[in-house]
Amino acid sequence: MENKRELFQVLTRRFGLLNKNCCSIGAVDISSVQSHILYEIDKQTSPSMQQIAEAIAMDITTFSRQIQTLIKMELVKKTPSSADKRVSILSLTVQGKFVATTIDESMNAYLEEVFSHMNEFERETVIRSIKLLNQAMSKSSVCCTPLL
Amino acid sequence: MENKRELFQVLTRRFGLLNKNCCSIGAVDISSVQSHILYEIDKQTSPSMQQIAEAIAMDITTFSRQIQTLIKMELVKKTPSSADKRVSILSLTVQGKFVATTIDESMNAYLEEVFSHMNEFERETVIRSIKLLNQAMSKSSVCCTPLL
DNA sequence: CTAATTACTTGCATAATGCAATTAATTAGA
DNA sequence: TCTAATTAATTGCATTATGCAAGTAATTAG
Structure with missing residues (x-):
């Protein structure tokens, strides 16, 4: 199983940037x-x-x-x-x-x-995955207290 | 096509929390x-x-x-x-x-x-998706300047 | 060998953060 | 019903983060 932290660290960082720009x-x-x-x-x-x-x-x-x-x-x-x-x-x-x-x-x-930068199939997969992640995080006990 | 912002807004927020806790x-x-x-x-x-x-x-x-x-x-x-x-x-x-x-x-x-909180298939999909996302973001012109 | 550039540091000035304490309104209990 | 406890929101600090402008020291260019 891969190093999840690595993936998330990078993702988090990019999100941060995306958010910074956009306002x-x-x-x-x-x-x-x-x-x-x-x-x-x-x-x-x-x-x-x-x-x-x-x-x-x-x-x-x-x-x-x-x-x-x-x-x-x-x-x-x-x-x-x-x-x-x-x-x-x-x-x-x-x-x-x-x-x-x-x-x-x-x-x-x-x-x-x-x-x-993705093809249609990848887009679908990624969107579905983010939903899955959001759901999983909302079920998680360790984080993400702000329900919703 | 769904509202991507919505999904990302929530995800970003949760990530923030995850990061806050963990240190x-x-x-x-x-x-x-x-x-x-x-x-x-x-x-x-x-x-x-x-x-x-x-x-x-x-x-x-x-x-x-x-x-x-x-x-x-x-x-x-x-x-x-x-x-x-x-x-x-x-x-x-x-x-x-x-x-x-x-x-x-x-x-x-x-x-x-x-x-x-996911099954094996979902886990695989989500991990793959995050990689895809990271790649897409690294190719993007609008954000994410800190390459890698 | 001087001028321009580069790596890093400091001096502000401003904004964000959160705990403790306060005010005002509401609810609970005798 | 009247006082005590609770709740929603605000303020008073004190701390930390942030980033531009300016500075210092080392390196490179012409």
């Missing part, structure tokens, strides 16, 4: 952490701070400050929940939605480019 | 960046600072400081090259080698655990 949209410059936040807010429906912070496995205090930054950048909006006044509901502003969508598109374009 | 060995506590450095020094033969910094796509100034830290921790040694006195050759100390090996083992154990 400046015109004048707006976003860190990769922030892009994860936008992504997750976009995905969930009326999420609270806790929910997003947990989804991306980020310390709530750091998260709180990141949200403050994103609000200053006018990408995110915070609305107090009427049901529970302690809770803040997060949403994307129009601009935030635009940025999130643009990042999504450019990431997909990047990935298409990467996949263009 | 405290007894009293020694290592950041995931530092573990990448140890890994790469261990792998290459008599590498210079530049070489390692480039391999992990890290700014040389940040790298320089990370190396200083690792030297204080007595995990890494810096030897001036006799051929070119500007160059520093990096190597692991005995303890550094031990830490690198231990991290490698525990990462592999983690990965084995993850892979234990």
Whole structure:
């Protein structure tokens, strides 16, 4: 059996790069952490701070400050929940939605480019494998606490 | 065709976690960046600072400081090259080698655990796919500059 | 033999991180 | 019902990571 660590080390490194590149949209410059936040807010429906912070496995205090930054950048909006006044509901502003969508598109374009170096069969196999991996990791006890 | 970004977003996130966990060995506590450095020094033969910094796509100034830290921790040694006195050759100390090996083992154990949630066929497929992905990324123009 | 280049280090200035402690709102228990 | 415990989120540090600009020392080019 091969050295899995080797494979993953390289893969992780490349992913990191892919993520780094992918986040400046015109004048707006976003860190990769922030892009994860936008992504997750976009995905969930009326999420609270806790929910997003947990989804991306980020310390709530750091998260709180990141949200403050994103609000200053006018990408995110915070609305107090009427049901529970302690809770803040997060949403994307129009601009935030635009940025999130643009990042999504450019990431997909990047990935298409990467996949263009494979034939159809390989593409299918790789996609299926990533799904398998995600599933396996979600079942794993050793990592990957942020379910989903 | 599926949404690749979605898949990769999740995968990236999990990898990040996997990496975070895996780096405290007894009293020694290592950041995931530092573990990448140890890994790469261990792998290459008599590498210079530049070489390692480039391999992990890290700014040389940040790298320089990370190396200083690792030297204080007595995990890494810096030897001036006799051929070119500007160059520093990096190597692991005995303890550094031990830490690198231990991290490698525990990462592999983690990965084995993850892979234990698949059957033999799936395991093979996933491993092959990761290799394919790595290859494709290395061919890609959009990312992944740190070849290898 | 001087000028340009290269390998690496330091001086900022900024951002990210997380623990401890705080505030405000909600829920539980006597 | 009123106080105590819990919860959501924010702030106060203190630490670490990051990277550009500038510097030093060694090497190479012309």
